[in-house]
Amino acid sequence: MTRNYHTPLFLNEIRDLLREYSVKVLVDGTFAEGGHGLTYAKEGYTVLGIEYDKELYAISKKKVHDAGVNCTLVHGNFANLDTIVRNAGIGRIDAVLFDFGISMYHLRASTRGFSMESDQVLDLRADSAAQYTGRDVITRYTKEQLYDCISENIESIDTGRLVDTIIRYRGKQDIARASNIWAIAREYSTSKHVQEAVVRGLLQLLRVEVNNEEENMKSGLQKASDLMDGSGLIITITFHSREDRLVKLFFRTSKWTPVFKKPLKHTSYAFAKSARLRAYVSH
Known part of the structure; x- marks a missing residue:
């Protein structure tokens, strides 16, 4: 069944x-x-x-x-x-x-990066024929594009500081998996509550953009x-x-x-x- x-x-x-x-x-x-x-x-x-x-x-x-x-x-x-x-x-x-x-x-069965609970590849496509993946968005979008996406999708966040954190992180390491999103969140804040909000918000905006x-x-x-x-x-x-x-x-x-x-x-x-x-x- x-x-x-x-x-x-x-x-x-x-x-x-x-x-x-x-x-x-x-x-x-x-x-x-x-x-x-x-x-x-x-x-x-x-x-x-x-x-x-x-x-x-x-x-x-x-x-x-x-x-x-x-x-x-x-x-x-x-x-x-x-x-x-x-x-x-x-x-x-x-x-x-x-x-x-x-x-x-x-969230529970897919392996395409929708869940913040496991370390999956940042695919996030609901349709495999989609033009680009979540990894493409967060690694290729300009600073201005990231700012617009984050300001529209994540509330109660210092958008400029989060964008700077992403830009700084991707300058030294690829952002390919959920674990990289968590690493960005930890660089942004030491608060677990804030870290969870950042991860949840980034995965959501990547999904929205990709699809x-x-x-x-x-x-x-x-x-x-x-x-x-x-x-x-x-x-x-x-x-x-x-x-x-x-x-x-x-x-x-x-x-x-x-x-x-x-x-x-x-x-x-x-x-x-x-x-x-x-x-x-x-x-």
């Missing part, structure tokens, strides 16, 4: 939304291990799942086949949502779900909005403030109406304390 690493959040809350808005056809733009999409397919919904990571796609393709449910899984990027939906031939869609950010599979995550988010949200113009439901789960801010800004200038006055927070799991659920409708 294939092990499940990912714990799907807000399952009941999303289920309630699907019922309230009479959803029949759901697109799960971030299928991963099927925690959301496969669960709802087993409950009778027609689901189109999209998974960008080839490893996860292969694992979940077998799960979908074995489940024998009305679920189509496609290897692709939700940034191309319109093309994927059109090629799938499922007709009118009622809702799109985005669980943005990293999957627990990447073009923010531009993909904007594209996915826009195409979901266009596909369901006039009637539909868009559901988002975010884990860090920059993701959540991007979602808020997108819908602030759209015709979509928020379902909740404030995003729902998750309280059941310690790892999910920063998770936020938002939903928007168009009538």
